Amino acid sequence: MTKQAFIKAVERERDGGSVLCALQIAQEAYGYINEFAIQTVADVFSVSQSHVYGVATFYHQFTFAKRGKYNIQVCMGTACYVLGAEEIIRAIEDELGIKAGGKTEDGLFSLEHNTRCVGDCSIAPIVIIGDKWLAKTTIRKTLNEIRKIKRQEEVRLP
Amino acid sequence: MNKKKLEQIKEQYKPIIEEKRAKWQEEHDTPFYTRQTRLVLRNVEIIEPTSVHEYIATDGYFGFAKALTMQPQEIIDIVKESGMRGRGGAGFSTGKKWQFVHDAQSETKYIVCNADEGDPGAFMDRAILENDPYSVLESMTIAGYALGAQKGYIYCRAEYPQAVKNCKAAIIAARKNRLLGDNLFGTNFSFNIELRLGAGAFVCGEETALIASIEGKRGEPRPRPPFPAVSGLYGKPTLINNVETLSAIPMIIFEGAERWNKIGSPNNAGTKVFALAGNITNGGLIEVPMGITIKEIIYEIGGGYAEGSKVKAVQAGGPSGGCIPASMFDLPIDFDSLQSVGSILGSGGLVVMCDKVCMIDVAKFFIKFSVDESCGKCVPCRIGNIKLLNILEKITSGRGEESDLCELEKLSKTIIETSLCGLGQSSPNPVLSTLTHFREEYLDHIHNRRCGAGICRELTTYEINEKCIMCTACIKVCPVDAITGELKKPHYLSKEKCIKCNKCVPICPVDAIVRV
Ligand SMILES: Cc1cc2nc3c(=O)[nH]c(=O)nc-3n(C[C@H](O)[C@H](O)[C@H](O)COP(=O)(O)O)c2cc1C
Ligand code: FES
Numbered sequence: 001m002t003k004q005a006f007i008k009a010v011e012r013e014r015d016g017g018s019v020l021c022a023l024q025i026a027q028e029a030y031g032y033i034n035e036f037a038i039q040t041v042a043d044v045f046s047v048s049q050s051h052v053y054g055v056a057t058f059y060h061q062f063t064f065a066k067r068g069k070y071n072i073q074v075c076m077g078t079a080c081y082v083l084g085a086e087e088i089i090r091a092i093e094d095e096l097g098i099k100a101g102g103k104t105e106d107g108l109f110s111l112e113h114n115t116r117c118v119g120d121c122s123i124a125p126i127v128i129i130g131d132k133w134l135a136k137t138t139i140r141k142t143l144n145e146i147r148k149i150k151r152q153e154e155v156r157l158p
Numbered sequence: 159m160n161k162k163k164l165e166q167i168k169e170q171y172k173p174i175i176e177e178k179r180a181k182w183q184e185e186h187d188t189p190f191y192t193r194q195t196r197l198v199l200r201n202v203e204i205i206e207p208t209s210v211h212e213y214i215a216t217d218g219y220f221g222f223a224k225a226l227t228m229q230p231q232e233i234i235d236i237v238k239e240s241g242m243r244g245r246g247g248a249g250f251s252t253g254k255k256w257q258f259v260h261d262a263q264s265e266t267k268y269i270v271c272n273a274d275e276g277d278p279g280a281f282m283d284r285a286i287l288e289n290d291p292y293s294v295l296e297s298m299t300i301a302g303y304a305l306g307a308q309k310g311y312i313y314c315r316a317e318y319p320q321a322v323k324n325c326k327a328a329i330i331a332a333r334k335n336r337l338l339g340d341n342l343f344g345t346n347f348s349f350n351i352e353l354r355l356g357a358g359a360f361v362c363g364e365e366t367a368l369i370a371s372i373e374g375k376r377g378e379p380r381p382r383p384p385f386p387a388v389s390g391l392y393g394k395p396t397l398i399n400n401v402e403t404l405s406a407i408p409m410i411i412f413e414g415a416e417r418w419n420k421i422g423s424p425n426n427a428g429t430k431v432f433a434l435a436g437n438i439t440n441g442g443l444i445e446v447p448m449g450i451t452i453k454e455i456i457y458e459i460g461g462g463y464a465e466g467s468k469v470k471a472v473q474a475g476g477p478s479g480g481c482i483p484a485s486m487f488d489l490p491i492d493f494d495s496l497q498s499v500g501s502i503l504g505s506g507g508l509v510v511m512c513d514k515v516c517m518i519d520v521a522k523f524f525i526k527f528s529v530d531e532s533c534g535k536c537v538p539c540r541i542g543n544i545k546l547l548n549i550l551e552k553i554t555s556g557r558g559e560e561s562d563l564c565e566l567e568k569l570s571k572t573i574i575e576t577s578l579c580g581l582g583q584s585s586p587n588p589v590l591s592t593l594t595h596f597r598e599e600y601l602d603h604i605h606n607r608r609c610g611a612g613i614c615r616e617l618t619t620y621e622i623n624e625k626c627i628m629c630t631a632c633i634k635v636c637p638v639d640a641i642t643g644e645l646k647k648p649h650y651l652s653k654e655k656c657i658k659c660n661k662c663v664p665i666c667p668v669d670a671i672v673r674v
Contacts, residue, residue: 017374018354018372018373018374018375019374019375020357020371020374020375021354021355021374022374023357024316024355024357054376055374055375055376058359058376058377058378058533059357059358059359059377060357060358060359061316061356061357061358062357076278077278077279078278078279078435078436078473078476078507078509078523078524079278079279079435079436079441079509081278081520081523082436082437082509082511082515082520083436083437087660087663090660091660091661091664094659094661114530116276116278116317116358116360117277117278117279117280117281117317118317119275119281119284119317119318120281121279121280121281121433121435121436121441121507121509122433122434122435122441122442122443123441124435124436124441138664139663139664140664143664
């Protein structure tokens with residue numbers, strides 16, 4: 001989205017939407033909330049940047065750094081937790097050498113912190129890697145999927 | 159649109175729906191479905207979700223057409239008579255709430271549908287919005303007419319992209335077919351609905367926080383009174399109802415209050431949708447009459463426990479609820495009976511837990527959730543929940559003392575009594591209910607430094623059992639050389655050296671490494 005288009009979209013939200021709606025547009029357009037977005041929203045709505053930042057930091061949806069190419073979400077809802085989501089997340093942390101909330105150095109994977117119930121509890125536990133959903137998954141299945149992606153990406157490198 | 163046109167469409171599409179319904183029934187001829195009473199879920203998986211014609215063929219918008227011929231007070235009286243209690247968790251009488259908003263004097267009023275569905279383990283609102291969005295739109299329109307509102311908002315979780323998509327499509331189609339907009343059915347009543355997305359904050363399901371969030375602010379709750387019915391969205395009288403509550407209203411208006419109040423248990427009319435999950439053979443959404451026993455749900459509908467395990471409890475009501483031990487499975491499920499045993503019906507999440515689940519770990523899980531989701535505005539909830547979490551972590555890591563249990567109880571009561579909103583007022587429930595029903599598990603952790611379920615890492619040890627095929631996979635992966643042995647020779651695990659990092663467990667091809 002160009003800067004101009006973004007400013008236009010935020011202006012539309014001013015008339016009928018809200019600061020929150022404008023931030024959602026930014027998250028969607030850029031993949032994270034950058035300084036430009038905060039500044040634009042503050043200017044258009046005539047509020048302080050700290051007000052906008054305050055709204056953005058309140059909600060889990062907003063991130064302040066780009067996610068990895070493959071974002072990994074381990075559902076930590078009740079049903080998934082009871083069926084072993086915690087062990088799965090620890091295994092992924094070990095595999096990638098990062099903590100939940102982090103991103104691998106090559107920018108390939110990011111592991112989301114505390115993903116809330118994704119609404120598929122009857123086929124728990126659920127892990128989402130990029131846009132691929134793994135249902136009734138296990139540590140082994142999940143790690144295999146991650147390794148598969150790693151191999152694919154290695155092939156792609158020159 | 160008008161009544162005559164509705165009838166024409168219904169006539170035309172009815173055969174299609176009947177055929178689809180018959181086919182669905184044929185394909186779903188198992189106890190899991192036949193034991194249910196599907197009223198709220200009546201159209202789920204049957205109608206094309208975004209087809210307004212198919213919805214009309216299931217008597218859709220006939221409730222609204224009927225409402226337009228009635229006085230607002232008559233409509234409210236039907237809702238009251240139906241005995242409907244809010245499905246969002248608190249179980250407050252829907253008719254009474256409608257009356258409050260109706261009686262509030264104001265030119266401008268709002269109707270808000272709470273589709274934030276934050277309880278981790280519940281997904282009925284998602285199913286309704288995805289599969290039957292018009293039922294919610296129609297209901298909000300009826301409420302708009304009855305209470306004198308011109309505008310409605312649906313506040314939906316952003317984590318439900320399909321629900322958002324279908325809702326959006328339904329709103330557009332409803333506008334096109336003049337089921338939303340100005341001068342509906344040729345009357346002077348006008349109504350519009352806008353969709354707003356949540357942004358991932360559990361507390362925004364609380365009504366005052368939800369209002370702040372629709373206004374685009376931080377979703378922090380405020381003290382009540384004034385209640386939203388008096389001063390809500392933009393300071394105007396506002397009706398806030400849950401998706402499931404709303405979805406049943408058109409049918410009640412069209413077919414009469416008996417449609418609802420003939421079903422259920424005393425003071426708990428109607429059906430309830432539950433999300434059955436966890437250690438159960440057949441999980442999923444089920445709709446059953448209020449007052450059915452937990453046993454019936456687990457055995458007759460859910461098909462019993464997952465193979466090889468024994469169920470020890472059911473957790474109802476999510477992070478605000480509590481567990482019900484297996485010894486109480488004869489309990490009829492409704493708002494009042496669950497409350498009497500220290501749980502709540504909540505939004506209807508039912509997570510079945512077998513003996514491989516540690517109840518203290520579960521309590522810890524919910525408190526962690528509340529710590530994470532506390533908005534931080536009031537001290538008891540912000541600090542108190544962290545304190546609870548610290549004590550629970552102390553116990554699960556093997557440093558617990560008996561006095562900790564007293565502390566947990568005392569602290570829980572303080573948090574419940576002094577928190578600002580429903581989040582803090584209910585967050586200690588999982589701790590209190592596990593303390594009541596599973597005290598011996600706490601004591602086992604404290605006195606014997608033992609976790610019977612084998613969940614708490616610090617209190618379990620790793621072992622290699624007879625399944626081992628001596629492949630050395632675990633030896634290669636162990637970072638501290640705690641496992642010794644050679645290819646095709648027995649492997650040994652040294653408990654002294656083991657740091658319980660769990661790396662070997664997923665590596666083993668035959669699951670021979672176990673925690674005991
Ligand atoms: C922390 C908290 C979270 C809540 N989350 C939800 C929710 O996700 N969905 C919902 O419908 N009600 C939720 N509620 C209840 C609402 O505040 C409100 O009571 C409900 O939407 C009213 O609708 P009803 O009368 O139809 O139940 C929550 C309440 C609290 C205190
Ligand atoms: S708990 Fe993971 S899908 Fe609901």
